[in-house]
Amino acid sequence: MKDVQVSIDRIVVEFTDIYWDFFNPFKLRLRQYLNASLSLKEKGFKYHLHMRDSGHYLHISYQLTFVPKSRKNTLRIECHLDSLVHFHSWLKPLRDN
Structure with a gap:
C-alpha cells in the first residue's frame, strides 16, 4: 500500500466505573x-x-x-485531537480520578 495517508478526525475515550458522586459536580x-x-x-x-x-x-x-441503575457508570469523551489538547485542563480531574 504505497502512498497511503491516514488522518484522524476524532477520538473516543471511554472510562468505566465513574461514580455519580464524581460526575455530578464535574458536570456542574x-x-x-x-x-x-x-x-x-x-x-x-x-x-x-x-x-x-x-x-x-x-x-x-x-x-x-440499558444497564441497571448503579452509582458507577461509563463515561465517554468524543472530540478532535486538537480539542483534546485544548480542553486538557478541564479533563485532568478524570485522569486523577
Whole structure:
C-alpha cells in the first residue's frame, strides 16, 4: 500500500466505573464555566454535555440507558485531537480520578 495517508478526525475515550458522586459536580463545573449544554436522552447514553470554545468541541456522555441503575457508570469523551489538547485542563480531574 504505497502512498497511503491516514488522518484522524476524532477520538473516543471511554472510562468505566465513574461514580455519580464524581460526575455530578464535574458536570456542574463544565456547565458553569464553559457554558456546556446538557441534554437527556432515552437511548444510548442518558446524559450528554456538549461544549464549544474557540473552534474546539468536546462531547461527554455518561450512563448507558440499558444497564441497571448503579452509582458507577461509563463515561465517554468524543472530540478532535486538537480539542483534546485544548480542553486538557478541564479533563485532568478524570485522569486523577
